[in-house]
Amino acid sequence: MRPPTFPSFPLKSFMRVLTLGAGTVGRWVADMLCRRGHSVTVVDIDPENVQRINSELDVRAIVGSASRSTVLFQADVLTADMCLAVTGDDEVNIVAASMAKALGARRSIARIYAPAFQDLSTFDYQRHFNIDSLLSLEQLSAFELARAIRNPDAIPLEHFARGQLEVYELEVHPKSPSAGHKLRDLTIPATVRIGSISRGDRMWIASGEDELHGGDRVSLIGSPEAVAKSREMFIGGIERRTQDRVMIAGGGETGYHLAFALSRRDYRIVMLENDPDRCERLAKLLPNVTVIHANANRRSILEDEGAGTVDYFVACTGNDESNIMAGVEARELGAHRVMCVVGRPDYANVVGKLGIDRAVSERDVAARQILGFLNEGAIISQSRLPNGAIGIYELEVSEGTQVTGASLAELPLAGRCLITAIERDGFVRVPRAEDRLKAGDIVVALIDPSATQESLALFNS
DSSP, X not given: OOOXXXXXXXXXXXXXEEEEOOSHHHHHHHHHHHHTTOEEEEEESOHHHHHHHHHHSSSEEEESOTTOHHHHHHTTGGGOSEEEEOOSOHHHHHHHXXXXXXXXXXXXXXXXXXXXXXXXXXXXXXXXXXXXXXXXXXXXHHHHHHHHHHOTTSOOOTTTTTTSSEEEXXXXXXXXXXXXXXXXXXXXXTTOEEEEEEETTEEEEOOTTOBOOTTOEEEEEEOHHHHHHHTHHHHTTOOOOOOEEEEEEOOSHHHHXXXXXXXXXXXXXXXXXXXXXXXXXXXXXXXXXXXXXXXXXXXXXXXXXXXXXXXXXXXXXXXXXXXXXXXXXXXXXXXXXXXXXXXXXGGHHHHXXXXXXXXXXXXXXXXXXXHTTOOOTTEEXXXXXXXXXXXXXXXXXXXXXXXXXXBTTTSTTXXXXXXXXXXXXXXXXXXXXXXXXXXXXXXXXXXXXXGHHHHHHTTOO
C-alpha cells in the first residue's frame, strides 16, 4: 500500500484561513492548517465544540452561525485568504461560502455531500453562488480509486474540469495510424487534446511537433464521446483486452461516483448494497452496473457473488471496520486486487499487512485539495501528475494580462505550457489553437516545472 502523498510544490508560508464548522472535518482541517503555520479562525454554532477547539488547538474559535454576515465579519472575513465551509449541512456551506466570497474572502470552498449540487444539467450552484470549488470528499475518494483501477499514472483532471471532461491514457500500438507521425498531422477531433507523452522513464507535455512511437503512452483529454472516437487512431483496431471485472461493496456516494466513473469504460461492474431502496435507485442511475441487494460483510455472499474471481474488489461501505473485513475476505477468496476506503489515520499502517493493496483516505484526498488552494496571484489551485514531473494548474484569467492579447497558438507556450480546458460562462471545453482567452475565464494548464515561472507570468498583471 502506498503512503499518502501531498503536494510537493511550494505553498504560501502564511495565510489567513476561515474554517466554518468545527465537526470532525472542520476540526481536522483547522489542526492540519495550524500545524503548517497558517492563521486559522474557526466558527461553529455549538459552544461546546468552540470551547474544545480553543483549549486543544492553537486557533481562534468563536460561537455563531456560519450563514450570518455579522458572524463572518466578527471572524475577519475581510482579510481571509481562504474560507472553508465544512459544516454538516450542504445548504449552509453553499450560502456561507458564497457570502464569504462576496464579503471579501479571496477564495471560498464549500463541502457538499449530495450529488445534486454538482449536477450541471439541472443547475450550476458553483457558478451561481460564485464559489471557487464545491468539495465532495466522497467524489474525490471515488476519483482516486477510479484512477488506481484505470491507470495509476493517469492525469487527475476530474476535480479541475468539474467532471465535464475525460482523461484517458493509452499505449500507442506500433501498427496504429498514429505511430511514426507528428501530432499536428493526426486527424483527431478538434475537441480532443493530447496532454502528455511518456516514453521510457520520461514524460513531457505534448506539442504539435512531437512524433509518436510505438510503445509511447499518451493521454487524451476531451469529452467522453470525442475521446472514445479518437482511441482507434492509437490502438489501430487492435483487438481490445477482455473487460476487467470490478466488484464494489457499498452503494453510498463513494460507491456511486466510482461506478459512474468506470461504467463508461471497459469494465464489468457488480455493486453490493444492503439497502433495498438504495439498490432500486442505483439501478436507475447506473444502467450499465449490476446492482445486487446483499450484505458485503458476509463471506458466504461474497463467495456466491464471485468476489474471488474479480480483477478489482473495492470496499466503500461507509464504515472503516466493515471495509477492512470485506477486503480481507475478498483477498482470501482470491480477488486479484483489493482496495478500500479507510478514514481513521491509525488504520493506515494496518491495512497493508492484511493483504489490502490500496487504502484511500478521505482526509488525505481532501488535504491535497485544500493545500492546493493556498496560492497567490492567478493560481486558484495546483497539483502535480502522480509521477511529479508535470504541474497541473487551475488559473484565473484577468483583464489586461498577456494571455488575453493573442490566440493560444500565438502565445509562447508550446512544449512548456498546455491549456487543456477552458471554463467560460459555466461551460468547460477543450480549446482550439485559434481560441483567445478572455477575462473571467478559468483554465486548466499542464506546465513543465522548468517553465513554471515564465508561464505563470503570462497570467499575472
